[in-house]
Amino acid sequence: MTEYLAVLIFIFAGIGIVLFTFLLSRLLRPINPYHEKNINYECAENPIGTSWVKFNNRFYIFALIFVIFDVEVVFLFPWAVVFGQLGLYALVEMVIFIGILFFGIFYAWRKGALKWV
């Protein structure tokens, strides 16, 4: 349990640094907003529309496939911990596990779901 103290310190340090920087810059900077300062940053060009734009739908299929493989990775953790003790037996099991999932990525590839049309 105590080893997680480092994680906690990291989280608080991360929050603290951001808060400190924002607070310091608020104290030091002159506050003088005008229209040109407040518009969205677009490399010195005048922006067209708002910054809340609709992203391309094609990203969604990649997100869905990512979720599936994320779940797969969770199963890799306990496998990796006991791999040293079980050896070849565990290796064969994991090859079957990933092999079944490989059909999925093969299916996605054949159906052209990975293609950027």
Added chain:
Amino acid sequence: MAEPGIVFWILAVVTVASAVMVVTLKNIFHCALALILCLFSVAGIYILLNAEFLAAAQVLIYVGAVAILMIFAIMLTSNLASKAIRQSNEQVMVGTVVSVLFCGGMLALIYLTDKAIVSEETGVAFWRQVRGTLPADNVASLGGYLMTKFMLPFEVVSVLLLAAMIGAIVLARKEKA
């Protein structure tokens, strides 16, 4: 479990506060960010309960994947995050009643289960006083069981994931056509 310490209370306050933010914030994108904070602090509570694998799975799947999927869904839907659309619905009262009932049910379950546990040695015992033994290495024993005793369910999970993936591809592609 030992008496809840200061860390538990910090996590509990962050969890509840961010959960309230999820349903009250005006911008749905900010709601999704608050949900990430909520799920993350729940992972912290899992660590306090010595459930390290569960915490890792929570961070990987909920914080890493499900929340990202929600943010994708928000950003891929046109104008969902715009200020012109009301972000809350009209059923605040019904929602409040349902959540209060659910919370009461959970509390009743926790406190009534107290009396139901019967220990063989000492007769009736409160479940919070019954201490099981924790395996020295949570993840290793889980992996050991997964690779030997629960080998078949482990492989079936792979088939389930395959079905989910093919289903997702079929549905997502049908929408496009």
